[in-house]
Amino acid sequence: MLNLLRRNLGAKILSFLFAILFWLFVMNEGTTSALIHEQPLSIPLVASGLPQDMIVMTQLPSVLVRFQGINPSANIKDMYAQVDLSSGEPGERSYNIKVNAPVGTNVVDVQPANIILRLDTVQEKIVPVEALVTGVPAEGYKLGSTFVKPSAVNVRGPSSILSTLTKVTVEVSATGANETIQISRPVSFRDKEGKPIFGPNPNVDILSAFPSTADVIVPVVKKELSSKMVPLKVTSSGTPAQGKILRSLVPSPNSVQVLGTAEALKGFDAINLGPVDITNLAEDKVFPIPNDKVALPQGVSFSQGTTLSIVAQIGQGIIQKGISGVVVQIRNLEKDLELEQPLPPIDIVVEGLPDVLKDVTATQIQLWVDATDQVAGPYANAKVYWQLPPGVSMSTPPQVNYSLKAKVAKGVE
CATH class of the missing domain: 2.170.120.30 (RNA Polymerase Alpha Subunit; Chain A, domain 2)
Structure with a gap:
């Protein structure tokens, strides 16, 4: 047995070492992240x-x-x-x-x-949004004037690019369309030649927009019809609950698309909605307006998918607020006259909306009496003039009492 082991001993040892090296090589090959010594x-x-x-x-x-x-x-x-x-x-x-x-x-x-x-500085710029409509509608139909909302977006990016950026685009396909297209699309950035704008790394956006999408309405009407965007006007009736006022009354949307013959649309420039009844209304309310309740000229109709509403915003009514310690000045006093006693600060009551009055202080109010052509003597219940912050009023004019006297010349007792 010992002789058997000693036979070709050198070759056996070499084979064993080679097997170990081969095993190490295989193990390293299986680990793609392992580093090989001194390799660039x-x-x-x-x-x-x-x-x-x-x-x-x-x-x-x-x-x-x-x-x-x-x-x-x-x-x-x-x-x-x-x-x-x-x-x-x-x-x-x-x-x-x-x-x-x-x-x-x-x-x-x-x-x-x-x-x-x-390197470049990052800046912001407001640019208009333009719809890029491609393709042709179905046979017998045509495209009307495209409406985009919002009409402009705020773009952030390198100043060198923003300086030449005049608009952003939204792309809409009208191929084969037989009804009005209403779609929300992301804005895209193109240079003056219409080519996409890329940064140094095409996989990373170099420009961003807020908002990043725009709503697009592309009228698709029969060839014998025309389309037109018409603004909405709203009215109301009644009065809100006690202590409340109507802050605003606005249509939603502000304008709509109508369809009709060119003759029917001629001179048709606005749509009246309402009146909506706000009697005893104490909070904001949205009034849906059915399309069939809106009077349109003969031969004119709303485009498909039109929805109408009126938003009434109700707020707190006029309130009063007491302001203490308001300084009263005397103006236009003759040079040889003076007050016997300084005018003391007074308390007043002002009126206005709650969000206007909440921050009003005495230092924002100017009060004065006009002493033009007055002579020495007492003045009772003198009229006080005032200047108040915007949105603030005073229903009860304040009055003051004062007395004037001749100035005593210096050095004379």
Whole structure:
């Protein structure tokens, strides 16, 4: 048996070592994130410290790094390069690249060692929304005037792009349509040539809009008919509950699309809704208005899907508020006269809506008496003039008593 084991001993030992090396190779091949000692690696470059009001306008490349003394247990996911933009400013500038490496791993070489980046400030701009309608409707139908809501949106993005951005678009297809199209679509950004606007990374949006969508109405009517957007007017009857007032009465929507022949629509410029009864109404209320209860000219109709309502907003009525310690001035007093006693501050009562009166103070109110052409002597129940903040009134004019006397010349007793 011993002779059997000794036979070809060198070859057996070599085979055993080879088997171990092969096993290690297979194990490492199964772990895609394991690092191979001293092999150059391509790692991502990330930006850090970028101020909120700035944006990077250059695509960040990968960085080729050669390491030495790599920790066998290190993971490639823990290695990355970064560029510090905390001191960045608009325009092009060179920035140093630093590599984040595991403990015990030395960075031998970095390519590139620095990078030229272009930064831009982030600004906001309000631009109009334009509907881009493509395609043709069904046979025998035509498209009317398109309505977009909202008509403008607030766009946020790089100032260099916003300076040339004149509108945003919403795209709607009318292909084969035989009825009015009502749809909500996201806004898109295009340059003056109609091409989509992309940032340095096409997968990341560089512009954003608020709101990000718009409602589009595209009238689709028979060719013998025309369409028209007509505003709504509303009326009410009755009075709200005691202590309440009608703050506002508004239609919803503000305007609607109507259909009819060109002759029928001629001179038809508004639709009257109501009156709605607000008698004893103590809170806000929405009044649905059936379409068949609205008087339209002969040959005119609402477009499909039209719904109407009137919103009545009810608020607290006029209230009173006492203001103490209001200073009273005397104006236009003759140069040789003076008050025998200073005018003391007085208390007054003002009126107005609760949300207007809540912040009114004595310092916001000016009171004065007019002493034009007055002579020395007493003045009882003198009229007081006032200036009050907007929305504030005074139902009872205040009065004051005062007395004037001649000034005593200096040095004369």
